Amino acid sequence: MAQHTAAHYFIEGLRDLGVEFIFSNLGTDHAPLIEELARHEAEGDVRLRPILCPHESLAVHMALGYGALTGRGQVVLVHVDAGSANAALGLHNAFRSRMPVLLIAGRAPFTSHGELLGGRDNYVHFIQEPYDQASLVRPFIKWEADLPSGVVAKEMLRRAYSLMSSDPPGPAYMSLRRETLTQSWDSADIADFPDSDYGACRLGGADPDQIERVVERLLAARSPLLITSYAGRNPAAADALARFATLAGVRVVEANAQRLNIARNHPCFAGFNAGDALPDTDLGILMDVDVPWIPADVGPAAGSHWIQIDVDPIKRDLPLWPYAVHQRIAADSSHVLEQLCAALESRRDAAFTARAAQRVASLAEQARARREAAAALAKRVGSAPGTVSAHHLCAAVARQMDDDAILINEAVRSSGIVATQIPRTRAGTYFHNGGGGLGWSAGVALGAKLACPRRDVVRIVGDGTFYLGNPTSFFAAARQYELPTLTVVLDNGGWAAVKSATERVYPDGYAHRANQFQAVLPAGVDFSQVAQAAGAYGVTIDDPAQVEAAVSSCFEQIRAGRSALLHARIAAL
Template sequence: MTSKYTASTAFLEALHEAGVSYIFANFGSDHPAMIESLAEAKKSSKLLPEVIISPHEMVALSAANGYAQVTGEPQAVIVHVECGTQNLGGAVHNSAKGRTPVLIFAGASPFTQEGEATGSRNEFIHWIQDVADQRGIVRGYTKYDNEIRSAKNIKQLVHRAIQFAASDPKGPVYLVGPREVMEEETEPVAIETDRWQPIAPSALPPQGIKEIVNALTKAQKPLIVTSYAGRNQETVKELIRLSERLAIPVIESVPNYMNFPSTHSMHCGYQWNAPEQNELLAAADCVLVIDSDVPWIPLINKPSSECDVYYIDVDPLKEQMPLWYIPSKHFFKADSYTALLQLNECVSSLVLNEGEIEKRRQRITRIHESQRAEWRQKEQINGEEISPEYLTACIREITDENTIILNEGISNYETIYKHMLAEAPGSIMGSGGGALGWHGGAAIGAKLADPLKKVISLTGDGSYFFSVPSTVHWMARKYNTPFLTIIYNNRGWKSPKLSTLGVHPNGVANETNEFWVDFAPPSDLAGIAEAAGGAYAKAVKHPDELKEALKQALAALEEGRSAVLDVYLPSIQSENKKPAHSGLYSH
């Protein structure tokens, strides 16, 4: 049979040219030409991205997100018309809010019905799945969307889309192609890929460098706040360099990467939703915010009105956030790595007051050490129940420099960051967004990105449900991406309870302890992974069982099997009824 060179062939070639390694695919009736082109390529040993069959679209996009978060390289997701687009669910939100580059392609129902072109409607579903504005489903989250209307310029559209995705602020892009167009025969087009590179990183203006450095060096109590500087691992080194040279403490506010070594003497903890004022933030006379969407929550925690705030970010306007503002003296749109290089070079040329810097270094070191001593006290076994602090400390013992931690612990986000004591850039990350279920697919993507790494996914029981674990563990076995999942299981959604108490601390819900969030009777969560993907599965209910269970789980990974430990924490129904700070997300 003579092979055809179609729009679908050109599309797949363009992905390969752009450096895409994997297509996370959930094919449907709109993809015959794509499937035919892939089959022809396999038959002729033609190099194209590898297809990863993804039985659920949420998992597909989460896997692409995880791969891109580890490597910085955008991958592709292929879904079925508007139904598959909607089934991407919250993963699109995570990709947008986490600024993760990915190309999403969806087919579209055929636009002919009487055989006018190859691919014309021949199934009843083609009428039902024809909607007025398919691209509008995700337009509020994508950096770029377009419809492929011709085979002749399809490569240019793909490369343009990926250029958008990979340029700061990075994010998802969406292309849609009707079946007739994707079946259209065409002539091959050569693309010079070096002409389609991402936009070069932006830098601070010369006057901005001088102003920030002058403010930091004159300040008595300077402070740095960051959330995602660590998405570029080289940025961490430059942040350490600036902090060490001027003895500036660093706070991580709602982090979704390892931004600064937790064990470093200038690291002064984490900020989340606690209803209390951070003392360092309140006392600061100059704050440098670098790469942070939510550097503080001003209702209860903010710098003083006399404090000078300087803000550096690739998206300082937060263009996708209708309500957002902080009282910054100046906002700078710049790449954090480039900006820190500039600031450090300027600082290195100055004559500084070394005595004042050393006094501050000693004071901040004492604060750091006091914090860590307090954290260590909470890691002790206390009674018959497993505390999240003790669980995290035990997990820390089985990690090394070759481990990637995925944190979707929800009400235990802060606990995980505090007690993992992450030191290495790239060693811990979160979704960057607020849609739950990222961790499962992201673990597959992270393992594909770096097969030699040990991937450990830490999740709440609620977010475990959201992750579609049956799909996740089927994929993990099929594509040889074993990882360890540890469920922080309190048998319910704790965060909505905390959110309610944060607004109504003395309300009726607190009085009656009725929040409609408990999962009683509990499910066999680990058993889902065992049934779907042959994972090692175990429920752990007593502190004495924990370390041996972790040992057995690691042994399963060595055998090439995934493992899931369902660790029972104190139940949300058994906790004392008392006001508490709200959770990070709605679930």
């Protein structure tokens, strides 16, 4: 009977899950896995490919980007407590964005006197053994386990993968030790755990009675509003929402849009802020959204009725959620939208159809006015000498992007400008973060490019988020795996979010009067040289006359297979 190590069955188990890549930042705890991968490669089996990431945060976010474009949860491999700690920010973002990823971390060996193969043979093996390693990531995971034996390696991998992929999806965490991975087992003792028997549990449509209640409200509504953030996790939702909005005459607002939820040239798309629409709304639908508005600033109209349709309507991992709703539906939003369209088509009469068409026409006029206002802002080339207008620059980027190009928006305080001036129209072409950890766009861009090598990938960041994205690691990985993307840095010289937050709390305080917000970053740093250090193309501009040529040259470079960075100095915060 053939015998193999636990590491062999572990790698085999990953392949059984359909995993193609392991996004990795390796350490001394991974020797058995490294040996097994080398053996597979020597035998010509390269179905599972390691992607080496110089920082753990890059690895997690690269997995998220690849997973977002393929629709399949990914696997990340890091080392012990140190790697888990560095990966925690990525798990926070995955958790809040409801994206499945399995973080696998080694643990320090447990034998010290040579009792077992793989025991402690290095200084770090003695100091990288905390009492509770999983506590580093526990707030951001759905499941955790330590691999006790190679005989259950495949079973535990399937369990982790199915749990993280079940609705609402999110991260899982597994740890393993060298001694466990080096032990051998007869192949007859290792069972398979196919997806057909042990797969994930996903939500479908809503109960027909629930649909009927929603339709009754829609038929009677005067001014309906739908607010969403991440319905577009399912690409089918964008077209379904467009059809529903047209059919019912519903205004659609994207609040902190994590994905493209509706084409932004659709007549019913009403921008990114629900505040102006709330006073006139008599029927509201919260669809896959965590923060539809800021209650301290604005609230729903008295007597309005609110319906919630969400993969996670109770917001089980948020200690507080201050939004009153009158009907909750736990379901997949794309399925519910199809159900609502079918029910409305069978129930609507001529009067309802006319009212809905009138609302669509009114919304289309409002959308036209917003587009004209955005175009006027794009014509303003700069607000001060030595600076470029972010509106003007983003509009130039938009002219270079085709309908399938992928936009990754981490511009923070300028993110509204980016989304407005580069309006995406197709599902799977826009990404934002549902979490609060910055620097995520670097890895997501590389993962997206790995998944879609023929599509342009553009990430737009601020100078603060550029620092937090581990830029040297980003450009190194881009070079090693030939993943050319364009990074645009909107450099306002600091953290505008810090300044604005302080002014909201203390509008007339000492910080405001002295203009001292502890938010200014070093002046004179040339980010283009960071890109150039890794062989990428880099250009820095501070004159509006440079915009068109700089943008054009960057797109030429990435289409020729070379990463590019455009560093633009915009108005200082």
